[in-house]
Amino acid sequence: MSEVDQFDSALDLLRRLNPRETSKHLDSLISLVPSLTEDLLSSVDQPLTIARCRKTGRDYLLCDYNRDGDSYRSPWSGEFETPLGGSGPGGVDDQGNNEGAGEGAVPSERVRKMEIRANEAFDVYRELYYEGGVSSVYFWNLDDGFAGVVLLKKEVAPPSGKSQGSWDSIHVFEAVDRARTAHYKLTSTVILSLATGNDNLGEMDLSGNMTRQIESDLPVEDDTSHIANIGKLVEDMELKMRNLLQEVYFGKAKDVVGDLRSLGPLTEANREKATHQEMINSMKR
The missing domain is CATH 3.90.1150.210 (F-actin capping protein, beta subunit)
Incomplete structure (x- = not known):
């Protein structure tokens, strides 16, 4: 199967799975076909993840548009860093310093x-x-x-x-x-x-x-x-x-x-239906 077929098949599969677990399914597909990582991450919308800016202490959102490898750029500091728990560059050393923050593209x-x-x-x-x-x-x-x-x-x-x-x-x-x-x-x-x-x-x-x-x-x-x-x-x-x-x-x-489904009992629903029908019949006379 070609890479194009694999990509189309992956998108088709994601459309048929529970959208609430898109991130989980996406990770599974990436682990199965690592060559599709960039294409899938840039094409599939998934729930946003929250991280905390180490420089300002403010929360920000992670997405493919502020990502460079394992690092993400904080909108508050403008700097790349790896979120806590990440395995890529940009971790924090024992002294609390930011190690190896990413050097991705930044705006003018x-x-x-x-x-x-x-x-x-x-x-x-x-x-x-x-x-x-x-x-x-x-x-x-x-x-x-x-x-x-x-x-x-x-x-x-x-x-x-x-x-x-x-x-x-x-x-x-x-x-x-x-x-x-x-x-x-x-x-x-x-x-x-x-x-x-x-x-x-x-x-x-x-x-x-x-x-x-x-x-x-x-x-x-x-x-x-x-x-x-x-x-x-x-x-x-x-x-x-x-x-x-x-x-x-x-x-x-x-x-x-x-x-x-109805929360009320069936007998009550039938009684209301019968009353409604009786009113309609009386209006026709």
């Missing part, structure tokens, strides 16, 4: 300044909209502009331990500079996982992902305008995707579950 000075402002802006956005969670923004240079990714993650685990949920949103964009405007292309992916269980209903798992794309031309006066434009695009996209999830996916799931 201008783009890095925009990256810093974007992280500050989306940190406020995260607190207002998510009331917790972690956010990270990474920029990199393009020949005719710049590109970046906005990451947001929120996890919920009630004290009972029987319910848990997570929301991961990944917004990848390109910004191409034009005369007094910029052309933006945004690709957004939301990974949602909800699991609950009780004695009456048993266990239920709602997990999946959704991807949407938009393109837009917006006015630009200076680099600050880019941050405002990107923020508006991401905010609007998240609102649309959240409403779509709520109205279509959860609404349909509720209808299906309601038709399959």
